[in-house]
Amino acid sequence: MSHTFFLNLLAKKMTGEASTEELRQLESAMKANPDWAYQAEQMQNLWQEESHIHYPEAQLAFEQHLNRLEKAGINFPGSVTTERYFSTAKRKKVLAVSFFSLTVILLLFAVWIGNHGKKAVALQSKKYSEVSSPVGSKTKLLLPDSTVVWLNAGSKLSYNEEFGTINRNVTLVGEGFFDVKKSTTPFIIHANTVQIKVLGTAFNVKAYPDEKTTETSLLRGRVEITLDKRPGELYILKPNEKLVVANEPIGKKIIAPEKKQPIAVLERINHINDTTIIETSWVHNELIFEDETFGDIARKMERWYGITIEFSDDRIISERMSGTFTTETIHEALTALQYSTKFHYSVKGSMITITQ
């Protein structure tokens, strides 16, 4: 057998095209030639790997595709999906697009698990699911227990296979709005140093590791919060209340054993009007800030637009501003901010530098 014919048979074997006769031929050729057997092993290793599916790109493309369908006047059922808790017309549309997107992601994930099941089990004893929302975009998830979660830009939610059967434990990094399905199994969120326990309710958790505080804002129902640092104490939130907990400074151990400064503060949720709440505005595609420093606003904008903002001047960071953005581009947003505070900015790639 020539080496070329051997490779021809090997290709057929790997792609499932080989007949039993061809497989037999290949087998005996490899027995007679150990070097070929080794090559076959190497090639087959390379063949195992499947290409990864890139969700964020495809997600975005799908949204653009839906726009084209709409422009072409084609009736698509996705655009009539109704939403339970947020009901203005514009929000409906935004949410409709994201409404089934995560159901689909989860389904695709199930498909993926199906295909990679053997490998996944071999590598990990407990299957772990993780969904992340890249910077510049939001993601809506439907968890196995029918709980709905919106993940804000740059956030990550993970849970293992026990979720939905033994427990309902999830870990959140970043910001999420939870509409928890009622059940006798408590739903527990681990976010930074805070544990939030609920039975069925709607609330927002903001727990970005790079921010000073972890905030839990309750819209309806009841949540119980415990802090890692004070395991004995239980904070119970009522609707329209918000618990702000100080995060441990990163990389810094507290030297004094007892510090008097409060680590948890109870606040009211910020209503702008009857229907708009700052804490959950991101869910319906509004970036709202009220009397916040430019530094805090910049961090929100970084996640919102998927960009990086740098200040070349420290004084401007503490300037306070208010504003609401929905569909504005980053340039329109910065121009709007220039009306209230004088500054200049320059753009280089996805990096924006603010100067006085």
Add this chain to the structure above:
Amino acid sequence: MIAASLLGKLIERIAYNNDANAYKELFLHYHKRLLNFSVTITHSKESAEEVVSDVFLKLWINRSTLTTIENFHLYIYIVTKNLSINRALKEKKEQSFSLDEAVVNTKNIYFDPEQLMITSEMQKRIWLAIETLPPKCQLIFKLIREDGLKYKEVAELLNLSVKTIENQMTIALKRISESIRFDLTRLN
């Protein structure tokens, strides 16, 4: 690769129930693959994006007939090919289209060094080996390894004989195996 039975169920849901979720799932599954395939013909990511969108627009309009398609996996590639060629001809105002002009982005061919326990240098060499293959050969290799098409299906899609597909796959494997051999001799 999506299991044939699952693909069949998705198509039934779209055809019989106008199921938007199934439609989106199908889109997410095929988007990247069809996009890459279309770029090989249109040579433009923007054009390819529109082609893929057009393919799915067509699917939605004709959804009631989808269940009558014998081999959907092949069908969707054929539709993508036809729309891509139309697009390429329109833009270049040329009269013909040749497979030898195909531009394959080999960086999309995925080898995960960690999973495969190969060095990143070796990964680079495998890529280089694939990159230096003739365009037609690259395209065939990609359609079979990445997109999960059968020899017969690629033959039909590209109007080639199955024998040609076999030969091209052999050439691709030869180059890759040589790039691996090089790694071994260097280690010794």
